[in-house]
Amino acid sequence: MSGGKDSGIMVYLANQIAQKMNRTFDIVILDIEANYTETVIFLERCKQLPTVGTVYHFCLPFYEDNYSSILQPQWIMWNPREKNVGSILYHKMR
Secondary structure (H helix, E strand, C coil): CCCCHHHHHHHHHHHHHHHHHCCCEEEEEECCCCCCHHHHHHHHHHHCCCCEEEEEEECCCCEEECCCCCCCCEEECCCCCCCCCCHHHHHHHC
């Protein structure tokens, strides 16, 4: 789950079906580090759905295309050499 509209709808549909079937399901979240505040809040809300079991929240360094810069066409999420942009918000939410 990325926290975007497509994965969000899938999680909410899975929640509805799981409630009808009296089951739970797990979520895998791939954290891109540079999320909007509202996306982080939405992810936290999805984690609290009644049928969500285990949440696997990954923060892994990997390349992503960066179309907002011609100087840095790719960036590494959770790059250990760069300042962490997401940790302050996550610590406040927990």
